[in-house]
Amino acid sequence: MVNQTVLQFTGLCKTFGATRALIDVSFDVQAGEIHGLVGRNGSGKSTLIKVLSGYHVPDPGSQLTLNGQRVNLPISGPEAAAQGLVFIHQDLGLVPAYSVLENVRLNSWQAKGLQRIDWKKERAGVEEELKRFNLRVQADTPVAALSQVDRAILAIVRAMHHLGNGSNNKVLVLDEPTAYLPTDSVERLFEAIRTVAQTGAGVIFVSHRTDEVLTITDRISVLRDGRLIDTVTTADTDEKALVSLILGRALSSLYPDRIKATSGERVLEVTGLNGELLRDFNLTVDRGEIVGITGLMGAGHGEVPYYIFGAQDAKSGSITLNGRELKIQKTTPAEAIAAGVALLPADRLNLSGSSTASVEDNVALPVFRRYFSRGRLQLAQVRDHVVGLLTTFDVRPAIPSYEFSALSGGNQQKALLAKWLQLGPNLLLLHEPTQGVDVGSKAEIFLRISEAALAGTAVLIASAEYEDLANLCTRVLVFDSGRVIGEISGDELTEAKILDLCYRGARRQGAPGMVFQWRPYRVRFILRGTEPEFAKTPTRGATSRIFRWQPHRVGYLETDKGGASTSRSGAHGSTKGGFRWQPHRVGYLETDKGGASTSRSGAHGSTRGGFRWQPHRVGYLDGA
C-alpha cells in the first residue's frame, strides 16, 4: 500500500468559451492519503471536481488515471463508481425523511427486484458499518433527527458502502463537507475521514478553511486562476504560507490596520439587556469603533445584534441609539433602519439575502424608494447604482440580473455588505460576517468594514472567529452563559487571550466548552482547547492524559466542574467533580493514537477513537 497512486490527473485543461477554467493541472492522490484541494472561489476547484464527477467534459489531451488505468473522459457515473470513485457534496445527498438504514442502502439492497428485503440481515450489515465509523445512531432513526455532523458521517458511511469491499483502491471526494458544521463537531467528522484513509482509500478534501485543511490532510494542492500553484506536504507548511499560496500575496494584507483610538462620541448604549440567553448585558459603542462580541457556541453573544435591530424582542433592558431610547419590545427593523442601524445576519440565504431573487433586487431592496421619481421606479438608475456598488465591492461577476444563489459565498456576502453600507449606517451590526467565505473575499470584507468605521460608522461584530476579531476590533467582549466575563482591548487583544478567556469562563462555570459526551459502552471525551497553547484550533484538543485504573469509581464526566482548578501550564482537565458513577457502561482511552500525524500548526493529537470497551478495567481521568 505504500506510495501507491490511486488517482492521477495529467495535463488537465478545461475551457468555457474564452475562459480557461483549468490550465494544465496535474496532481495525484496516494492510497491512504488525505489530499487537500484549496483555492479561492473561481480558482478552478469546483471545475476540477466536476470534471472528476463527469459533469464537465475536459479539453482533449487531459488524462485521468485511476488505479493505474487510463480512464476515458468524461467519466460516467456508473463507471466512476466501478473504479472506486465516490463523491460527497456539501448537501450530502441524504433523504431526511428516510431512515439511516434506507439511506445507506438506497439502491444496494441485497434483495433484487421483487424479492423480499431481509430487514434483519440488512440492519445487521448497516449496524456493522455504522460501528466501524463510530456512529452511534439507530438504524431506524430518520436522518432528519440526526445532528449535522452525524449526517456528514453517515454520508461517508454510505459512500464507503457503495464502494463495497472490493480490493481495488478507492477515492473519496469530499467537497466542502464542513461548511455547515458547528466548529466543535468537526473533529468527529475528521475521525471518520481518517478511518476511511486507514482502509487505504485516497481522500480528496476540498475546503475553504485553511485551519481544517492543515489539520486533516497529508498533502495540499493549491489552485489559483485555474493553475496548480503547488502541492505541499502539510507537515512542512503553516497557515501563513498556505494562505499566501492561495492568494498569491502575503497574509499580512488580510487585515487592515486596527482602529485603536475612538472618538468618544457615543452611538449605542445598551444597559441591562436580558434575552433568551443574555443576562444583564451592558455595552457602549462609539463612532468609528469596531467592537467584537464573542464566546463559545451558545454563550449568548449571537443574540445581541438581533435585539438591537428589533429583529427579535429582548425581555428587558434599554437600548439608546444616538441619544434616543428605543422601545425594547416595540422596535421594528423598519424603525431601526430609519434610525441608521443596519444588520447583516449570519444566515445568508434565508435572512440576509433572497436566493431566488436577482442580485440587483437583493442589493437595491432597502433603497427602492429612493429611485421612485416622476411616478415610476427608475429601473435604469437602480441598475447603474447596483453595478457601481458591485464593482466597488469587488463582487464577481458584477452582473445585476444574475440569480443571487448563482454567486459564490464570498461574493454573496460582499453584495450583502454593499446592500447595507450603501445606506451609510451609523451603526452596523454583523453576525458571523465571514462564515463560509473564501480568504480573498474575507480580506475585502474586512477592508470594507474598516473603511466604514473610519468614515464614522460604529460597528458591532458578533462572531466566533477569534483571530478575525483580534485583528479587526478595537475591543472585544467575551461572553459566557449569557454574561460578559471579560473585555480585552489594546495590546492585550490577541487571539490567544480571547480564547483563554472563552475557555476559562467555561471551566469556571461548568458551561459547555469542555463536556464529556456520554456514549454508552464507549465513554470518550471531547476536550476542547483546555489550555491556551492549543488556542489555534480550539476544537481539537489533546487526549494524551493517562487513565488511572479505578474499577469501582468510574462513570462519565457530565460537565467539567473541576477544570478550573488546574493550572494554565498544561495540567489538562481534571476530574474532581461531575463524574456519574456508571460502572457497567464505560470504557477507557487506550492511547492517543492520533497525535503523531497531525499538523505542526498546533492542533496536536486528536481523540480519533481508541476507546476500548472494558467494563472491568476502567478508571478515571487523573488530574495529571
Next chain:
Amino acid sequence: MALINGSTASQERARRSGVLARRLQAYSILGAWAVLILVFTLLLPETFFTLQNFTAIANSKTATVLLTLGLIFALAAGEFDLSIGAALSLGAAIPAWLYAEYGTPVLVGIAISLLAAALMGSLNALLSVRYNIASLVVTLGTGTAVIGLVAGIVGNSTISIRGDWWNTVLTHRTFGLYTSFWLVLLIALIIWYLLQHTPIGRHLYFVGQSREVARLAGIRVNAYRYSALVTSSTLGALAGAFLLGNTGAVQARIGQFFILAAFAAAFLGSTAIVPGRFNAWGTVVAVYFIETGITGLQLLGLKAWVSDVFYGTALVAGVLVATLATRLRSRLSERSTL
C-alpha cells in the same frame, strides 16, 4: 452598455446569453399562441379565424382576467387564495339578488358585495397573518363557507339583470369589444404599473419570495400580506360584477368554476413577459392563450369537458416550464461564474 464597466468580456457575453434566454422565455408564450392560432386556422378556416370569433373570445373572458389579476397579488405575496371563487360569487350573485328581490340599483349592490368581499379578505388575512395558519387552509375554509352562505341567501336559481344599465354599459361595443374588456385592460395597466414600476411592487415580490429578508430590510411584511389578501378578494368580487354585467344573468355557485382557470392562468402567466414573477401582462396573455385553445377545440366539435382538461394541463405545464427555465438560467449563470 457602458455601465457594465467592471465586468470582463466573457462576463459580458454570459450576461448577454442570460438576457437572451430570459427574453426568449418572456415572449415564447406569444410564439406558442401564434402557433396555436395558426393550427386552428388551418383546421377551421371558416369558423376560427374570424373577427367575430376573436372578439367573442376577448369579450367572454374579461371576468376571468380580472379574477386572475386579483389572484396574482396574493400569489406574489406568497399566499394562496382559494376564496376568490367565493368572492366572485359574492360580486355576481348578491347585486343580482338585491336587484331582483328589492330593486336595489346594481351599482349599490356591487358596492355592498365589494365591501363583503373585502371583509372576507380581512378575515383571511387575520387568520393567516395574525394567527399564522396556512392561507391555503384558511381560504379553502372561508371560500367554501361564503359560497354556501351566498347560495343560502340567493337560492339556486339563475337571476337575471338583463336590460339593466350595468348590463348595457358593460356590453356596449367599442371597436367590437365590450366596455368591460377595455376596463379590464385599464386595470391590468394599473396593476402592471404598480407591480413593476413602484417600490410597493418590488417589496411585495420580496415579501412573497423571502419573507424574513424583507422584514429585516425594514419592509412591513404583515401589512403587505394583509393588503394582498384583501386586494385579491376585492378584485375577485369586482370580477363577479363584471361577469354579471357581461352575461346579464348569474347563479350563486358560479364562482366555483373559475378557481382552477384563475390558478392555471396565474401560474402560466408567471412564466411569461416577466418570467419568474406573477405579472399583469403575463396573466392577461395566459388567460387568452388558454381560452384560444379551448375555443379552438370546442369549435372542432369537442364538448365542454375539454376546458377542464385544458385548464388542468395548462396549470401543470405552466409550472413545469417555469421550473425548467429556472434550471436552465441557473445553469447558464453557473457556467459564467467559474
